[in-house]
Amino acid sequence: MVSFATLDAFSERFSEARVLVRLDLNSPIEDGTVQDNRRFERHARTVSELADAGHRVICLAHQGRPGRDDFTHLDQHAAVLGDHIDRPVRYVEDVCGSAAIEAIEDADAGEVLLLDNVRMAEDELADCEPAEHATSRLVRRLAEPADAYVNDAYSAAHRGHASLVGFPFVLPSYAGRVMETEYEANSAIASREFEGDVTMAVGGTKATDVIHVMDAIGDKVDSFCLGGIAGELFLRAAGHPVGEDVGGSDRFDEQWARNEELIRSVLEDRGDQIHLPVDLAYEGTYGERAEVELWEVDQKRTAFLDVGSESIDAYRDIVADSEAVFVKGALGVFEDERFADGTVGVLEAIADTDCFSVVGGGDTSRAIEMYGLAEADFSHVSIAGGAYIRALTGEPLIAVETLREHRPDA
Ligand SMILES: Nc1ncnc2c1ncn2[C@@H]1O[C@H](COP(=O)(O)OP(=O)(O)O)[C@@H](O)[C@H]1O
Ligand SMILES: O=C(OP(=O)(O)O)[C@H](O)COP(=O)(O)O
Missing domain, CATH: 3.40.50.1260 (Phosphoglycerate kinase, N-terminal domain)
Incomplete structure (x- = not known):
């Protein structure tokens, strides 16, 4: 070409x-x-x-x-x-x-x-x-x-x-x-052959975008580590009582209605590749970070703002074993230090390895400087949003x- x-x-x-x-x-x-x-x-x-x-x-x-x-x-x-x-x-x-x-x-x-x-x-x-x-x-x-x-x-x-x-x-x-x-860098997932495992950390608020990416590049990715709104929507599809709007949020129900069929089919086709959070973080009574294990949640009563520590440990291990890692969307509300652990944990795990790595999305890449990570520890930090999404899918x-x-x- x-x-x-x-x-x-x-x-x-x-x-x-x-x-x-x-x-x-x-x-x-x-x-x-x-x-x-x-x-x-x-x-x-x-x-x-x-x-x-x-x-x-x-x-x-x-x-x-x-x-x-x-x-x-x-x-x-x-x-x-x-x-x-x-x-x-x-x-x-x-x-x-x-x-x-x-x-x-x-x-x-x-x-x-x-x-x-x-x-x-x-x-x-x-x-x-x-x-x-x-x-x-x-x-x-x-x-x-x-x-x-x-x-x-x-x-x-x-x-x-x-x-x-x-x-x-x-x-x-x-x-x-x-x-x-x-x-x-951004076309690498579509154009390069990696010998080892390819991982994609998927989060953020624009679930519709990332679900389409997962659908399009499922053959190229070994593990998807999910967080953010997309993570909760996939948990909902898996039958957990989360992934819906509470307390004035309008991020879930609308995106669920638009994508339910696709989320269910991606989960069915790619279930083995998809890693969902096993615990979630929320704001506790005194404004502190509190966590709950997924099996303990019988009804969503509050907004979940990050993935929990057990999920982060699991995601870090997956990243450590990967040859290439692509990030699209933050795993939590990292702008608030209490809920930055998921996003920063995955970024730190990438920085600690010498895997090929691309971090995309204007918001997510801001976490790199906010939390004192070195840009040089990533193969590429993209300045593109919509173009990055398209490149990931090979469009x-x-x-x-x-x-x-x-x-x-x-
Ligand atoms: N559980 C969550 N609830 C609300 N917002 C979240 C959650 N997880 C991540 N976010 C938000 O997602 C934003 C990044 O999302 P998005 O715009 O999709 O990604 P990017 O612009 O980096 O591609 C961050 O600003 C973060 O606060
Ligand atoms: O910022 C841009 O795109 P992005 O928000 O997808 O990163 C580009 O400048 C394109 O702008 P546009 O979406 O108004 O055409």
Whole structure:
């Protein structure tokens, strides 16, 4: 299978080029302030590599979606990116109008520009095929003064939007360093053969997503260690009186109604591979972490916020014996220290072994820094959400496919 061309091929061919670089700087916004996060730090590597080599780096990115609260201009993003690359990032409050084109034409060697939120251009979100995006005003205007295109936005690569799929039709196009490393690590479960056991720790709140992953990749995984909402839903399917809404929660019954059939069939088909919690943690009368063994629960009266210590020990043992471990979703509400044991226990077990490991999901990967674990102890910590899920199941990512199909030297 032909892969995409990377920055190695780009730098062999170009010097002091005007290069359009699609980043994914889509970030949480709190009280109007863009929150710094791993996406800036990771993309900084690609941007610095290009700017240090003297290229004129014109960055394109999006934030939120029209109509949502987090849909904003990118002035703050430019400042945060600038902090990470240790050089100014010139923000241009325009996407493809004359101000943007002039700024691209005037860019000096080694200068970095960030154009405004690309979703402010109508063409970006038009519902059409990649070839048609290539003829849009947005793509035509920006391609005109540019020499090449680099797509580094792996975490948005499942979206067939103009700035993600249009340029490879009209410019020599390459994958940036984030695209390259994310693609390789996240596709490993679908594309690599591991000699030893492959384990997947599955949790979080988006049970619907992870149940589909379990269904799709059951043949590639030896053990699924479950926690979070998905864990309780599987316990419900196994006949335990948990996995339903109590006290105002709306996470269980709706996801159960939507997925009951699939959960039951995955449990039936993959029962031997699925490890369910044997104990659960909840908030005790005095606000302390309390635990209960599953066989003692006759009715769910309170929310369960983590897997219990016996389950954690069992999961740690499974991880210790694995050759590869993939994490999708937290095993408990790790943001609260009392309920972080499951998530942190599994992450520590991974860090203690030299297995191949990928931790995905924006929320879950935050636990790594919150609890002082070293990112270097994991093979890869993904910055992608939806794209990670798709990669796990082997589903193609449209922007990756477009880069591949238009490989400049192919
Ligand atoms: N038992 C639980 N009850 C409520 N929330 C949970 C539970 N277990 C895990 N979570 C929450 O799941 C979140 C992560 O879920 P999710 O968004 O699916 O994963 P990610 O974004 O990491 O892919 C964490 O913020 C954590 O608090
Ligand atoms: O943050 C993103 O995806 P993610 O929330 O799945 O990680 C990407 O920027 C895609 O954004 P979108 O889901 O608004 O198209």
